[in-house]
Amino acid sequence: MKLKLPAPPIPEQLKPAPRRPGERKPSASDTLKEGGTSAVAWVDERTSLSGGARWMMFRKVPKGTNWFYTLGSATMFAFLNQAMTGVFLAMYYDPSPTNAYESTRFITNEAFLGEFVRGMHKWGSTVMVILIFLHMGRTFFFGAYKYPRELNWVVGAILLILTMVMSFTGYLLPFDQRSYWATIVGVNINGTGPLVGPYLSDFLRAGPDFGATTLSRFYAIHMLLIPGLIAALIGAHLYLVAKLGTTAPPWLKAESDPELRKESK
Amino acid sequence: MAKDRRQTKSKYTADRNIPGAFEGETVTRRRFMTGTTHVAGAVAASAFALPALGFALGPVFEKVERRWEAVGAPDDFADDTYIPKVITETPGIGEVGKTTVYVRRHNESIDGPQKDEYDGFIAISTRCMHLGCPVRFVPASERFICPCHGGVYDFQGKVDGGPPVRPLDRFYTRIRDGQVEIGPRFSVNSELRRFSPRDPGQELDGIGQYVYPSRPTIRKLPNT
Amino acid sequence: MNRQEKEEYLREYALLKAQGKPFFPYAVAKDSIMAVIVMAVIITMSIVLGAELGPKADPTTTTYVPRPEWYFFFLFELLRIIKPPELVPLATIGIPTICMILMILVPFVDRSPERRPERRPIATTFGIFVIAAMAYLTYLGANAGSPNEIEREPPAQIAAAGGQELAHWEAGKQVTAQSGCLACHKIGENGNDGPGPPLTEIGARLPKEALARTLINPTAPMPSFQDLPPEKFDALVDFLATLK
Numbered sequence: 209m210k211l212k213l214p215a216p217p218i219p220e221q222l223k224p225a226p227r228r229p230g231e232r233k234p235s236a237s238d239t240l241k242e243g244g245t246s247a248v249a250w251v252d253e254r255t256s257l258s259g260g261a262r263w264m265m266f267r268k269v270p271k272g273t274n275w276f277y278t279l280g281s282a283t284m285f286a287f288l289n290q291a292m293t294g295v296f297l298a299m300y301y302d303p304s305p306t307n308a309y310e311s312t313r314f315i316t317n318e319a320f321l322g323e324f325v326r327g328m329h330k331w332g333s334t335v336m337v338i339l340i341f342l343h344m345g346r347t348f349f350f351g352a353y354k355y356p357r358e359l360n361w362v363v364g365a366i367l368l369i370l371t372m373v374m375s376f377t378g379y380l381l382p383f384d385q386r387s388y389w390a391t392i393v394g395v396n397i398n399g400t401g402p403l404v405g406p407y408l409s410d411f412l413r414a415g416p417d418f419g420a421t422t423l424s425r426f427y428a429i430h431m432l433l434i435p436g437l438i439a440a441l442i443g444a445h446l447y448l449v450a451k452l453g454t455t456a457p458p459w460l461k462a463e464s465d466p467e468l469r470k471e472s473k
Numbered sequence: 474m475a476k477d478r479r480q481t482k483s484k485y486t487a488d489r490n491i492p493g494a495f496e497g498e499t500v501t502r503r504r505f506m507t508g509t510t511h512v513a514g515a516v517a518a519s520a521f522a523l524p525a526l527g528f529a530l531g532p533v534f535e536k537v538e539r540r541w542e543a544v545g546a547p548d549d550f551a552d553d554t555y556i557p558k559v560i561t562e563t564p565g566i567g568e569v570g571k572t573t574v575y576v577r578r579h580n581e582s583i584d585g586p587q588k589d590e591y592d593g594f595i596a597i598s599t600r601c602m603h604l605g606c607p608v609r610f611v612p613a614s615e616r617f618i619c620p621c622h623g624g625v626y627d628f629q630g631k632v633d634g635g636p637p638v639r640p641l642d643r644f645y646t647r648i649r650d651g652q653v654e655i656g657p658r659f660s661v662n663s664e665l666r667r668f669s670p671r672d673p674g675q676e677l678d679g680i681g682q683y684v685y686p687s688r689p690t691i692r693k694l695p696n697t
Numbered sequence: 698m699n700r701q702e703k704e705e706y707l708r709e710y711a712l713l714k715a716q717g718k719p720f721f722p723y724a725v726a727k728d729s730i731m732a733v734i735v736m737a738v739i740i741t742m743s744i745v746l747g748a749e750l751g752p753k754a755d756p757t758t759t760t761y762v763p764r765p766e767w768y769f770f771f772l773f774e775l776l777r778i779i780k781p782p783e784l785v786p787l788a789t790i791g792i793p794t795i796c797m798i799l800m801i802l803v804p805f806v807d808r809s810p811e812r813r814p815e816r817r818p819i820a821t822t823f824g825i826f827v828i829a830a831m832a833y834l835t836y837l838g839a840n841a842g843s844p845n846e847i848e849r850e851p852p853a854q855i856a857a858a859g860g861q862e863l864a865h866w867e868a869g870k871q872v873t874a875q876s877g878c879l880a881c882h883k884i885g886e887n888g889n890d891g892p893g894p895p896l897t898e899i900g901a902r903l904p905k906e907a908l909a910r911t912l913i914n915p916t917a918p919m920p921s922f923q924d925l926p927p928e929k930f931d932a933l934v935d936f937l938a939t940l941k
Contacts, residue, residue, distance in 0.1 A: 265719070267719070270717040271713050271716040282734075289736065309754060327744070329748075350814070351811070353804040354804060354808070354810070358805065365797075365800050375766065379766050386765075397789040397790070401786070418756070463716065
């Protein structure tokens with residue numbers, strides 16, 4: 209004999225509606241899909257993000273967009289690689305003049321996948337520098353810095369300078385011979401500025417000579433100050449790209465289709 | 474309406490078309506609130522920015538104590554060639570605080586008469602005065618040679634060629650308890666006159682010493 | 698760009714845009730493939746080239762030859778080629794700052810509406826010139842040899858003779874490298890271009906006796922090498938005589 213549990217006393221309006229004749233029983237994947245959709249809808253109801261996402265993703269890119277236009281996003285992707293590998297390198301690295309070299313040696317020789325991740329960070333910087341220069345060259349030769357995109361060129365130029373600062377402050381950190389002498393030369397280059405130079409180099413070194421806190425200063429600049437600025441400026445750069453649109457290749461002319469002309473007005 | 478905005482002298486913001494005006498808001502009230510916002514914001518922002526900046530700038534004005542370090546007996550040094558000696562410039566950070574100096578005895582036929590008690594031995598820094606690379610003394614040619622950007626110095630550390638802006642830095646030396654002691658660093662101009670220490674790349678001839686002021690807390694020894 | 702040109706551009710651009718495809722997924726697909734390529738390159742480089750770690754930082758060294766990462770070679774070479782000491786601040790601060798400001802100001806200097814590179818001869822020439830200059834400086838910087846070593850193969854007949862003769866040549870090369878000649882002279886890619894003349898082909902210009910005479914009794918500021926032990930001096934002279 210089959211034992212039937214009594215139905216819980218739920219109010220009439222909460223009871224599931226009986227299936228219409230001919231309707232299939234909803235499968236697990238249908239339920240899952242519906243759940244996902246309603247979760248997205250729930251977030252969207254509270255944030256209205258879907259409009260922005262639609263504006264960003266389904267905007268038209270002009271005719272003729274080719275592989276040259278992937279250099280910018282490739283640079284950003286290299287930056288993401290730097291950010292991610294950098295976070296994990298920071299878990300092992302110790303920016304003190306007595307331990308920095310030892311901790312880098314530990315990462316390279318002993319930590320699981322250590323040399324691989326450090327290699328990704330090291331070569332990622334090379335790739336990022338190459339890509340950012342290529343991206344800039346593309347923008348320059350395509351005349352993409354002209355009206356109305358002047359401001360975006362300025363933001364991009366600052367990003368290029370910041371990337372070079374990142375590369376410079378970064379290769380001091382392993383604290384091998386090359387790192388050390390590069391720091392010395394770099395700081396002294398700043399010191400040759402008239403009047404403010406001597407104070408600037410003191411500020412960078414945290415004292416008159418390479419001292420106990422010089423390395424941690426460069427470390428803080430490398431992993432907090434400059435990446436924050438770069439991330440913020442990438443946001444601004446992307447917003448301007450989406451708002452103004454990417455340029456078409458300069459030799460391209462729109463087809464004079466009267467229908468399209470009418471539409472664009 | 475834009476014309477009215479400037480001409481009306483009404484005390485209500487609504488009459489002057491000021492954005493966001495509401496019923497009964499006066500111009501002075503709007504100004505007062507705007508001023509409060511700016512002042513309070515500036516105070517709050519400087520409350521975190523100034524201490525942080527001071528914290529970061531602090532080491533620039535920190536006093537560094539003068540150290541003297543014995544490197545050997547006077548007879549260990551000749552007057553026609555340099556002996557490299559390693560001394561500690563910044564204590565407490567291990568190997569990184571050390572530096573190499575080239576030491577020789579004062580030689581009257583090259584250096585002229587001895588100036589004072591700190592001049593009995595010549596201790597020359599290995600930091601290139603172009604941008605701070607490690608120079609090396611080559612006995613065969615009696616030159617200090619920098620491997621980076623092509624700086625060359627003669628036996629006295631004066632610039633012989635390449636981009637360095639002044640002769641190699643020196644250290645004070647003295648004799649205490651039968652030992653040669655190396656003291657603080659000082660910089661020299663092209664006539665080997667002593668100056669308070671400067672960083673590499675900072676000229677000391679002509680107006681150089683004013684263009685590149687020395688650190689307020691680290692000076693050459695008085696009366697030298 | 699005047700107002701009419703601006704409007705003309707915006708109209709043309711709106712047309713091109715209307716004829717285009719949506720960013721997602723058409724442009725994003727290309728971007729994603731590019732991202733895969735970028736990561737493949739980074740991972741391959743990481744696996745093949747690894748992450749080398751040089752010797753530990755040592756401020757007391759007098760033999761280390763500092764060189765920057767490759768992407769700073771152009772700045773490094775700039776510091777090497779600007780020799781006069783009074784121009785040092787120009788090389789360190791001046792030129793890089795001017796270049797950065799010029800780079801930021803590009804869109805405000807060039808305001809013509811023309812975008813095709815072949816119709817903007819000044820901008821295109823300038824761009825190519827900058828790239829060529831940076832590439833040339835990078836090349837020079839990458840090849841800047843140490844002033845403490847000579848990278849040179851023995852001449853064919855000495856290499857063929859081998860034995861004593863080759864050893865004598867190698868000894869001469871070492872004496873030359875260690876005597877500081879390269880501080881003022883250039884031999885191949887090693888050493889400094891001045892104040893002395895390059896020695897790369899000195900053996901073709903001066904006979905052995907003249908070389909020995911110059912080394913013993915040189916013109917200032919070159920120092921005399923007569924204090925060298927005789928066998929080292931002979932090796933030095935014989936080595937220099939083979940530089941042809």
